[in-house]
Amino acid sequence: MNDHRAHADPALPFPSLPMAVGAMVVVWIVLFIHDILTGDWSGSPADYGIGRLLLPLLGFIPAALRMLQPGEEREQPPFTIFKRLTITALIMAGSVLILGILPYTYADTGAPSGFWSMVTGRFIGLIMMLGLPLLCEGLVRLFHYRNRSAATRLPRLYTYGLFLALVIGEFLPVVDTDEGAIGLGSFCYILAGVIGLFGRFLSAKGGWIVNLRKRQKIELLGLAFLGMLVAGAVLQITVDGDASLVLLSIGPGFGALMAAIGVTLLLTSMSFFGSALFALPTADAIDRRNAEVSSLANFARLLTQSLDRNHLIDTAITIACDAMAGNGAWIELKQGESYAIHLGSNPKVPSHIVDTIVNARTARNLTLAQATRHYRRVEVVDNVTGATWNSKGSVQSIRSVAAVPLLVGGEHCGTLYVAKDRADGFDREETVVLNALADQIAMAMEHSSVIQTSIERERFEQEMLIAQDLQRRLLPTVMPSSPFYELFAESLPASLVGGDYYDVVAFSDQTLGILIADVSGKGASAALYMGMIKGIIQALSGRCANPKELLAQANVALYGSIDQRWFATMTCAQIIDEKRTLRIARAGHCPTLLLRDGAGYYTRPKGLGLAIAKPALFDNNLEIEEISFSSGDYVVFYSDGLPEARSRDGQEYGYDRLLKSASDAGAAGMTAHAMRDAIFREIDTFSEGEPQGDDSTLVILRWC
Amino acid sequence: MSQFSLSVRHTPPTQVIDLNGFLDAHTAPQLEQAFQEMLNAQHFNIIVNFRDLAYISSAGLGVFMAFIEDVRSNHGDIKLVGMSPKVYNVFDLLGFPMLYEIYDDEHQAQRKFIDSTPSIG
Numbered sequence: 001m002n003d004h005r006a007h008a009d010p011a012l013p014f015p016s017l018p019m020a021v022g023a024m025v026v027v028w029i030v031l032f033i034h035d036i037l038t039g040d041w042s043g044s045p046a047d048y049g050i051g052r053l054l055l056p057l058l059g060f061i062p063a064a065l066r067m068l069q070p071g072e073e074r075e076q077p078p079f080t081i082f083k084r085l086t087i088t089a090l091i092m093a094g095s096v097l098i099l100g101i102l103p104y105t106y107a108d109t110g111a112p113s114g115f116w117s118m119v120t121g122r123f124i125g126l127i128m129m130l131g132l133p134l135l136c137e138g139l140v141r142l143f144h145y146r147n148r149s150a151a152t153r154l155p156r157l158y159t160y161g162l163f164l165a166l167v168i169g170e171f172l173p174v175v176d177t178d179e180g181a182i183g184l185g186s187f188c189y190i191l192a193g194v195i196g197l198f199g200r201f202l203s204a205k206g207g208w209i210v211n212l213r214k215r216q217k218i219e220l221l222g223l224a225f226l227g228m229l230v231a232g233a234v235l236q237i238t239v240d241g242d243a244s245l246v247l248l249s250i251g252p253g254f255g256a257l258m259a260a261i262g263v264t265l266l267l268t269s270m271s272f273f274g275s276a277l278f279a280l281p282t283a284d285a286i287d288r289r290n291a292e293v294s295s296l297a298n299f300a301r302l303l304t305q306s307l308d309r310n311h312l313i314d315t316a317i318t319i320a321c322d323a324m325a326g327n328g329a330w331i332e333l334k335q336g337e338s339y340a341i342h343l344g345s346n347p348k349v350p351s352h353i354v355d356t357i358v359n360a361r362t363a364r365n366l367t368l369a370q371a372t373r374h375y376r377r378v379e380v381v382d383n384v385t386g387a388t389w390n391s392k393g394s395v396q397s398i399r400s401v402a403a404v405p406l407l408v409g410g411e412h413c414g415t416l417y418v419a420k421d422r423a424d425g426f427d428r429e430e431t432v433v434l435n436a437l438a439d440q441i442a443m444a445m446e447h448s449s450v451i452q453t454s455i456e457r458e459r460f461e462q463e464m465l466i467a468q469d470l471q472r473r474l475l476p477t478v479m480p481s482s483p484f485y486e487l488f489a490e491s492l493p494a495s496l497v498g499g500d501y502y503d504v505v506a507f508s509d510q511t512l513g514i515l516i517a518d519v520s521g522k523g524a525s526a527a528l529y530m531g532m533i534k535g536i537i538q539a540l541s542g543r544c545a546n547p548k549e550l551l552a553q554a555n556v557a558l559y560g561s562i563d564q565r566w567f568a569t570m571t572c573a574q575i576i577d578e579k580r581t582l583r584i585a586r587a588g589h590c591p592t593l594l595l596r597d598g599a600g601y602y603t604r605p606k607g608l609g610l611a612i613a614k615p616a617l618f619d620n621n622l623e624i625e626e627i628s629f630s631s632g633d634y635v636v637f638y639s640d641g642l643p644e645a646r647s648r649d650g651q652e653y654g655y656d657r658l659l660k661s662a663s664d665a666g667a668a669g670m671t672a673h674a675m676r677d678a679i680f681r682e683i684d685t686f687s688e689g690e691p692q693g694d695d696s697t698l699v700i701l702r703w704c
Numbered sequence: 705m706s707q708f709s710l711s712v713r714h715t716p717p718t719q720v721i722d723l724n725g726f727l728d729a730h731t732a733p734q735l736e737q738a739f740q741e742m743l744n745a746q747h748f749n750i751i752v753n754f755r756d757l758a759y760i761s762s763a764g765l766g767v768f769m770a771f772i773e774d775v776r777s778n779h780g781d782i783k784l785v786g787m788s789p790k791v792y793n794v795f796d797l798l799g800f801p802m803l804y805e806i807y808d809d810e811h812q813a814q815r816k817f818i819d820s821t822p823s824i825g
Contacts, residue, residue, distance in 0.1 A: 518762070520762035520763060520765065521729060521763050522729055522763075563766075563770075565763075565767060565769055565770040566766060567762070567765070567769065569797070569798065588797055588798040588799055589797070606799075607799060608798065608799030609798040612769060612799065613802065613803060617802065617803075621799060693728075694761075
């Protein structure tokens with residue numbers, strides 16, 4: 001037999017249903033023409049030659065092969081399969097009625113007595129030929145449903161049994177014609193009985209019935225009842241004198257096989273009828289459970305899609321209320337140290353009633369809300385009193401409430417409440433579902449807040465990048481130069497924006513001013529103050545004659561105008577080209593590094609930081625220093641980020657190393673730009689790439 | 705990285721704040737809170753001991769500026785003692801010695817407070 005190979009090779013193209021039906025119709029037409037041409041129709045079916053017997057077999061093979069098709073491709077709900085089976089059997093049984101309506105007579109030999117009787121018989125035969133393999137296939141599918149594991153061989157055996165029966169049922173009488181067709185017919189009936197019992201054994205696996213919806217169970221009950229009737233009718237055909245002769249015209253064993261299938265269908269229908277009947281009382285409970293499970297699944301999907309917190313809370317409230325068949329639901333959420341109650345967009349219970357319920361006393365004299373936080377599990381209050389109100393003329397009340405904690409990472413973040421208008425509204429099953437629901441809600445809230453935070457962070461970073469760009473534009477892009485000097489400046493903020501500032505300005509006599517400033521604090525706040533200082537300096541510089549005046553005026557503008565904690569340091573220098581002279585005033589800023597005639601040192605004229613002291617005190621303590629230079633001298637302005645740069649082990653770079661590094665570069669006669677490179681390179685080597693906490697600004701003036 | 709701690713001692717007629725570690729933008733609020741609590745408790749004779757302070761940033765300096773006017777308008781003072789040369793340098797660059805009394809050790813500051821509170825004696 002080739003059935004085994006067909007199984008082993010899933011790539012084998014199994015015949016489609018139209019193909020199987022088509023093959024049978026073709027075979028039937030050939031049979032019909034053959035019988036007319038040879039006159040076989042008027043003879044006894046027992047006298048059929050071997051060719052006549054083998055022909056129907058050809059018709060059955062494609063249909064039988066379909067039974068061997070691997071189960072994965074034909075998984076269908078058993079309810080649907082059973083429905084088709086019943087309808088098929090109904091058509092088969094119903095078709096026999098035609099025999100009673102149309103003229104149908106037969107001779108003693110079992111052959112039709114006239115041509116029209118033959119045509120009628122053959123037409124019924126066609127319906128039986130088409131119906132039987134469909135019944136076989138349906139039964140095989142039914143018994144294979146969720147039974148495909150290798151451990152269960154029974155459905156497989158049943159399939160082979162049916163396959164063989166379809167073939168042997170046709171073939172056997174031919175092999176053993178000497179013994180007589182009747183003996184073999186008996187054998188086929190025995191075979192049918194065995195197969196039928198086998199089928200009954202398998203059909204007991206009706207576990208799927210329990211999970212049907214109540215409506216479907218009722219439907220199945222009716223269907224199974226119909227199935228019993230039609231299966232009985234199919235059995236009747238196989239033993240009824242008139243009709244059974246029709247079956248003989250297809251083949252001697254066909255009737256026996258149909259009896260076997262009829263028995264199986266009958267027993268299956270009885271079994272399903274019983275199962276559906278017994279499952280009915282629990283149908284409501286199971287329906288509810290299934291609704292809960294599917295609402296949980298829906299919920300998980302909904303929640304992960306919703307990023308808006310209010311929408312999420314709304315959805316959670318609605319779904320929790322629906323899943324529990326509650327009369328109201330709300331969520332209490334932690335906000336900082338306190339808890340706030342969210343009633344959702346369509347509250348069913350008025351807020352004063354909600355307050356009453358939340359404050360309902362439970363055991364140990366805790367409010368319901370406190371109990372939930374305390375015990376971290378579902379709390380049910382079964383005898384709520386005083387929660388009654390009027391709505392649209394009718395009295396509404398809440399009699400039982402379940403409160404379940406929302407936990408994120410073990411932390412209590414809120415409570416979900418579901419209320420019902422009857423006492424003892426929550427059974428153990430429901431509290432289990434409520435717990436699962438609460439976990440889903442808590443998870444979704446966490447999910448939404450994480451995403452929200454990351455969106456906000458991204459937006460913030462975008463804005464900081466814009467701020468960084470703006471701040472960069474507050475610094476001069478091109479530094480002035482003259483035959484007497486060369487200037488280079490650079491500022492590197494420690495984060496995206498910083499509080500360091502440098503600028504070039506023109507004093508009232510059009511001499512050039514160089515400024516470096518460091519605003520207290522770091523990051524965004526420092527950057528805002530830096531922008532403000534830039535504005536003040538730009539506004540004042542043209543009206544001031546020298547650095548001392550500019551700083552004094554800036555202090556007047558800044559002192560007392562902003563946060564007391566805030567201050568800035570600044571060094572301002574005025575270049576007088578022709579004399580190669582610099583006037584320097586310092587408002588609390590780092591000492592200025594000078595390289596004069598090969599000697600390096602710091603200069604530190606007296607001066608308080610800006611916005612620290614009242615104008616009088618500030619002015620009295622502000623010195624201005626005038627220093628002359630010669631060609632090849634340098635003036636290095638910097639912010640404290642340079643001397644305070646730290647190495648990996650926490651050592652400060654310090655003023656001495658800075659002085660040495662600048663002196664070495666100066667001794668080599670470097671350009672201002674090259675000196676900047678040299679200084680930063682030294683600091684990088686010292687700090688070993690350690691990220692620095694402070695902004696670094698460097699302004700280098702080289703006298704030509 | 706920035707480790708900072710402070711403790712408060714009551715040494716009549718003064719309150720002494722001992723600073724330890726790194727005083728920067730992250731840790732400055734702690735000191736601010738300590739000052740605020742003192743002002744709330746009507747303590748205006750304050751000594752800040754810098755002996756164990758390793759580093760102070762501009763934000764740290766700002767804390768002193770925030771309270772000095774309040775304290776002085778209540779006839780008190782914030783006196784700073786025990787600074788390491790490096791920390792002193794930061795104060796000095798900004799001109800803080802013009803605004804605050806800075807002493808080498810706590811006793812000098814104590815004596816100064818006792819001498820300047822005749823109303824108590």
